Amino acid sequence: MQCPGPSSACVLPHRCVSTLLNVTSPVVGLLASLSDAQLSDVLTAAAAEMKSRALAGDTVSAVVERAFDKQASLRQCDPYIDSGLLVCPGVKTTASTSSHDCVFAAIGDTWVWDYPDMVYDERRNIVVGSTPLRMSVTLVTAIPGMVVDLVRSKARSSPKCHALTVTTFTVTPGRQLAKTATRRMTTTAGSALTHT
Numbered sequence: 001m002q003c004p005g006p007s008s009a010c011v012l013p014h015r016c017v018s019t020l021l022n023v024t025s026p027v028v029g030l031l032a033s034l035s036d037a038q039l040s041d042v043l044t045a046a047a048a049e050m051k052s053r054a055l056a057g058d059t060v061s062a063v064v065e066r067a068f069d070k071q072a073s074l075r076q077c078d079p080y081i082d083s084g085l086l087v088c089p090g091v092k093t094t095a096s097t098s099s100h101d102c103v104f105a106a107i108g109d110t111w112v113w114d115y116p117d118m119v120y121d122e123r124r125n126i127v128v129g130s131t132p133l134r135m136s137v138t139l140v141t142a143i144p145g146m147v148v149d150l151v152r153s154k155a156r157s158s159p160k161c162h163a164l165t166v167t168t169f170t171v172t173p174g175r176q177l178a179k180t181a182t183r184r185m186t187t188t189a190g191s192a193l194t195h196t
Helices: 013-020 025-032 036-056 060-074
Strands: 080-082 085-096 099-107 118-128 131-141 147-157 160-171 177-188
Touching: 060 080, 060 085, 060 118, 060 131, 099 131
Parallel strands: none
Antiparallel strands: 080 085, 085 099, 085 131, 099 147, 118 131, 147 160, 160 177
């Protein structure tokens, strides 16, 4: 396969991204023929192209407002995909100075708001009923194969206990979100985190 344009050789793979994204079966063979450096270039360029397309579609502000509306009305915190963007709602509910519940998402070992492909992050203080909530919405470029952990945490002071539920989602090739695993962990004062 050759790049469209004046050059017949694919010297820089990112010049071929528009061609790669429109071809299915020959792509596998082409990728297998690339060096590690070229493959890295293709992945970087593909992620940039996905981000560009997501931002060129629906406006970021519209996606963010829909996410906050969904959180306030449904207490919806599971991540989902909207207009090509991975939407990661988060919330913290404080019951007392030493007790709270929170739900936030992470990719790998990085919270979504610190992730390199983060597109937008916003936090708001909202009262739902009589409950004050600290809500957040973080948008990340949705890249197939990406693994997202939703961490639900309950911290209590008496007894000193921290319970976590981690639900893992994977972005599918069709840029849908599939739930793949759930695990629970607890810790008490003076003990290590244990799986349950």
